Amino acid sequence: MENIHGHCVCGAVEIVIKEYGNFVYTCHCDTCRRMNSGPVMSVDPGPGENVIFVRGEEKITIYHDEEVERGFCSVCGSTLFWHNPADDHYCLNAELFYDIIQNASFKLELFYDTKPPYYAFSGERKKLNRNFQEM
Numbered sequence: 001m002e003n004i005h006g007h008c009v010c011g012a013v014e015i016v017i018k019e020y021g022n023f024v025y026t027c028h029c030d031t032c033r034r035m036n037s038g039p040v041m042s043v044d045p046g047p048g049e050n051v052i053f054v055r056g057e058e059k060i061t062i063y064h065d066e067e068v069e070r071g072f073c074s075v076c077g078s079t080l081f082w083h084n085p086a087d088d089h090y091c092l093n094a095e096l097f098y099d100i101i102q103n104a105s106f107k108l109e110l111f112y113d114t115k116p117p118y119y120a121f122s123g124e125r126k127k128l129n130r131n132f133q134e135m
């Protein structure tokens, strides 16, 4: 598998993923929007072993959001990931890899029922509500 390199704004944290399936997805939940000033675009790297912290792991601050972890760079504040330790599943900030994901397709919107009415993405794609049911 290829190595896909990404980094935060300041470059302190470098992350390599092995795959992302050539698609991005987003989450409209209250927490993602509050943390990121809007819906965060994410990539799914597959199993946790596909995520390699190349540099700056000690610069990552973890916010424990109930049973999941939200990681951000303690230097520049960039959102890095959402991680569920129970199954070692990561959702990584897609824009860490923006020079590589230019041709990705936008496949999925999560927590669509919590999206505020003042914005919407154009185009058609799968939308799931907060209970992960298709809308």
Ligand SMILES: [Zn+2]
Residues within 6 Å of the ligand: 008, 009, 010, 011, 012, 013, 073, 074, 075, 076, 077, 078
């Ligand atoms: Zn940084």
Ligand SMILES: [Zn+2]
Residues within 6 Å of the ligand: 027, 028, 029, 030, 031, 032, 033, 111
């Ligand atoms: Zn969210």
